[in-house]
Amino acid sequence: MAQGLDATAAWTLSIDDIERIATGATLLGAGGGGDPYISLLAARQMYEAGGRKATVISLDQLADDALVLCVAGFGAPTVMKERLFEPAHVLHALRALETHIGQKADALIAAEMGGGNALYPVLAAAECGLPIVDGDGMGRAFPELQMTSFSIGGVAAAPFAMTDEHLNTVICNAKPDKRAEAFARITCMEMGLSSSLAAYPMTGEAAKRVVIRDTMTLSLKLGQIISAARQAASPIDHLVNAIRTEAPTSEAVRLFDGKVVDVYRSTERGFAVGWFELAPVSSNGSGARIEFQNEYLALTVDQRPRALAPDLICVVDAETAEPVPTPDVRFGQRLSVLGLACDQTFKTEHALSVVGPRAFGLHYDYKPLAELSRAK
Amino acid sequence: MAQGLDATAAWTLSIDDIERIATGATLLGAGGGGDPYISLLAARQMYEAGGRKATVISLDQLADDALVLCVAGFGAPTVMKERLFEPAHVLHALRALETHIGQKADALIAAEMGGGNALYPVLAAAECGLPIVDGDGMGRAFPELQMTSFSIGGVAAAPFAMTDEHLNTVICNAKPDKRAEAFARITCMEMGLSSSLAAYPMTGEAAKRVVIRDTMTLSLKLGQIISAARQAASPIDHLVNAIRTEAPTSEAVRLFDGKVVDVYRSTERGFAVGWFELAPVSSNGSGARIEFQNEYLALTVDQRPRALAPDLICVVDAETAEPVPTPDVRFGQRLSVLGLACDQTFKTEHALSVVGPRAFGLHYDYKPLAELSRAK
Numbered sequence: 001m002a003q004g005l006d007a008t009a010a011w012t013l014s015i016d017d018i019e020r021i022a023t024g025a026t027l028l029g030a031g032g033g034g035d036p037y038i039s040l041l042a043a044r045q046m047y048e049a050g051g052r053k054a055t056v057i058s059l060d061q062l063a064d065d066a067l068v069l070c071v072a073g074f075g076a077p078t079v080m081k082e083r084l085f086e087p088a089h090v091l092h093a094l095r096a097l098e099t100h101i102g103q104k105a106d107a108l109i110a111a112e113m114g115g116g117n118a119l120y121p122v123l124a125a126a127e128c129g130l131p132i133v134d135g136d137g138m139g140r141a142f143p144e145l146q147m148t149s150f151s152i153g154g155v156a157a158a159p160f161a162m163t164d165e166h167l168n169t170v171i172c173n174a175k176p177d178k179r180a181e182a183f184a185r186i187t188c189m190e191m192g193l194s195s196s197l198a199a200y201p202m203t204g205e206a207a208k209r210v211v212i213r214d215t216m217t218l219s220l221k222l223g224q225i226i227s228a229a230r231q232a233a234s235p236i237d238h239l240v241n242a243i244r245t246e247a248p249t250s251e252a253v254r255l256f257d258g259k260v261v262d263v264y265r266s267t268e269r270g271f272a273v274g275w276f277e278l279a280p281v282s283s284n285g286s287g288a289r290i291e292f293q294n295e296y297l298a299l300t301v302d303q304r305p306r307a308l309a310p311d312l313i314c315v316v317d318a319e320t321a322e323p324v325p326t327p328d329v330r331f332g333q334r335l336s337v338l339g340l341a342c343d344q345t346f347k348t349e350h351a352l353s354v355v356g357p358r359a360f361g362l363h364y365d366y367k368p369l370a371e372l373s374r375a376k
Numbered sequence: 377m378a379q380g381l382d383a384t385a386a387w388t389l390s391i392d393d394i395e396r397i398a399t400g401a402t403l404l405g406a407g408g409g410g411d412p413y414i415s416l417l418a419a420r421q422m423y424e425a426g427g428r429k430a431t432v433i434s435l436d437q438l439a440d441d442a443l444v445l446c447v448a449g450f451g452a453p454t455v456m457k458e459r460l461f462e463p464a465h466v467l468h469a470l471r472a473l474e475t476h477i478g479q480k481a482d483a484l485i486a487a488e489m490g491g492g493n494a495l496y497p498v499l500a501a502a503e504c505g506l507p508i509v510d511g512d513g514m515g516r517a518f519p520e521l522q523m524t525s526f527s528i529g530g531v532a533a534a535p536f537a538m539t540d541e542h543l544n545t546v547i548c549n550a551k552p553d554k555r556a557e558a559f560a561r562i563t564c565m566e567m568g569l570s571s572s573l574a575a576y577p578m579t580g581e582a583a584k585r586v587v588i589r590d591t592m593t594l595s596l597k598l599g600q601i602i603s604a605a606r607q608a609a610s611p612i613d614h615l616v617n618a619i620r621t622e623a624p625t626s627e628a629v630r631l632f633d634g635k636v637v638d639v640y641r642s643t644e645r646g647f648a649v650g651w652f653e654l655a656p657v658s659s660n661g662s663g664a665r666i667e668f669q670n671e672y673l674a675l676t677v678d679q680r681p682r683a684l685a686p687d688l689i690c691v692v693d694a695e696t697a698e699p700v701p702t703p704d705v706r707f708g709q710r711l712s713v714l715g716l717a718c719d720q721t722f723k724t725e726h727a728l729s730v731v732g733p734r735a736f737g738l739h740y741d742y743k744p745l746a747e748l749s750r751a752k
Contacts, residue, residue, distance in 0.1 A: 100476070168555060174544035183546060186562040
């Protein structure tokens with residue numbers, strides 16, 4: 001255990017916990033955050049070898065002067081599914097950032113609680129013997145560096161370090177975070193749209209102000225719920241009801257059930273962008289359309305928005321209740337679309353200018369999920 | 377004077393020397409290297425303020441364990457002519473690189489002996505009280521990081537640091553130099569095609585192996601020759617003859633005299649690329665065409681090459697003998713095209729694969745200037 005931490009309440013993850021977190025975080029990823037499969041394989045290998053185990057601490061266990069660093073895979077999820085990465089890459093980025101700022105990290109944290117990017121930091125932390133903080137900077141996944149509660153709360157992404165699989169390294173110090181994102185994006189494009197990132201150096205004191213708390217615990221709970229839903233007679237009903245009653249998240253709404261009848265995807269400006277359309281399964285009613293940029297950003301029915309970023313648009317398999325990330329949407333799939341309310345951090349005017357629909361080039365003003373989903 | 381240097385033969389530049397070097401290096405720049413005008417203004421200001429003066433040392437004065445760093449403006453000459461930069465920017469890049477490698481530079485050196493990129497390091501060195509080494513990595517200008525005698529001799533460009541005018545900084549460690557160039561290029565594109573670079577950290581021992589020697593002395597001599605040619609009855613004849621007889625460069629050939637009848641330029645992939653055509657002034661004979669990518673790369677007459685990179689294709693004003701860089705070529709100008717032989721470093725098979733015509737996408741095999749210019 002590193003200095004500056006209260007170890008009394010550290011929580012050691014079992015391999016079952018890790019599997020549940022992977023599933024739950026893939027739901028929270030709202031289509032993005034990357035595939036957790038490779039991290040899951042690496043975790044199984046680590047646990048079978050009997051080596052290090054991943055240790056989670058709560059925000060309150062961080063000393064105010066502890067150094068917390070954020071690690072993540074950075075790129076386009078479609079590409080990162082094919083170009084594998086491993087803890088050694090992110091450790092290289094982490095060491096480069098530590099050397100640059102002249103201080104060792106006391107704990108790591110996830111930038112986003114989404115699929116691979118929830119697990120990857122857990123593994124990296126275990127690999128280098130550091131605890132991982134229970135929380136993240138989004139409570140979901142978003143595609144860009146300025147779109148974190150860290151950034152919105154005043155913790156800069158820079159200096160940050162990025163590494164590719166050849167261990168080419170870029171350390172960047174650019175402000176504000178939208179410029180940092182621009183440098184990170186072109187670097188990740190040059191790295192082939194799959195890179196490892198260490199960023200957002202912050203003190204324990206700052207972390208307590210800006211981190212969205214307990215989202216790993218939430219992912220674990222959601223993973224358990226999805227696992228139970230699989231066995232239920234009506235998986236989606238079970239899922240929605242259980243999220244409402246058992247998970248500490250404020251809202252869950254079943255928005256649409258349908259069959260994929262069209263998918264368009266493209267890799268543009270360093271992102272996996274596109275849309276897909278769902279025809280209703282049970283009626284001759286209107287179809288739905290979902291736009292994405294790494295993550296699902298807008299659900300519209302009859303060209304009227306029913307859910308908009310920053311609220312979470314989560315797509316699950318209609319039969320298994322398993323979350324379906326954007327790269328996995330295929331023609332003919334039967335899917336259900338759920339809405340989960342985003343963290344309150346993202347509902348201020350300033351935050352909505354960074355993570356609201358117009359920040360993604362969509363021509364809608366944000367309205368809360370509860371309002372849009374009730375509108376007829 | 378920094379440690380590790382023999383100061384006995386240091387040479388202090390007068391403002392006249394600096395003006396001559398600017399002119400001579402613009403000729404050696406073969407169209408590129410950037411406009412020296414801003415650096416010249418800054419040098420005049422520095423000298424009028426009575427502050428630091430620029431000090432040149434020869435390669436042999438470097439201790440073997442001295443740290444030599446290379447500084448340069450990096451971008452597209454067309455843009456760098458408009459977006460001004462100043463010593464503070466390159467000092468920021470220099471300090472970032474020094475901090476990254478944990479060692480202070482003992483001397484600076486130019487990457488290329490071309491226009492602004494010959495003077496900019498002189499000014500930066502004076503600004504931070506370091507001597508500048510008499511030599512460079514090209515004996516001319518080239519557009520890419522792997523195209524130096526440093527790189528060809530085994531001194532890597534990375535780690536390197538880049539800064540823009542907002543002092544956003546990128547430190548990159550990528551190998552080989554062609555990959556380092558790719559990262560530097562996208563970074564400079566994100567910086568708006570005008571950036572300051574500190575690169576190629578090398579020991580004095582390595583410098584003695586890979587530096588093209590005494591090219592600042594050569595620039596000074598060429599500047600003096602151009603200054604005299606301006607006054608001569610036949611400026612171009614004077615220029616060519618004086619280079620042949622007075623300058624320590626092996627060959628100078630007058631290749632073509634003509635009037636610009638067409639110019640095409642474009643900013644592509646982070647470079648100023650294009651071509652122009654010359655109609656002969658004195659006859660109804662064939663016209664000539666010059667291709668460029670930051671620098672002049674090929675002169676053809678009747679589609680037959682008369683001079684090819686890495687040999688220097690130098691374009692001068694027919695009346696003043698002043699060198700004309702690629703961004704300054706305009707319809708209607710009367711120009712003379714000279715060829716100067718490149719340094720022997722660039723004539724090996726390996727070097728030609730890096731700086732020969734095909735490395736720039738031209739469909740010619742390199743032949744030496746002497747051979748091509750004699751061919752009828």
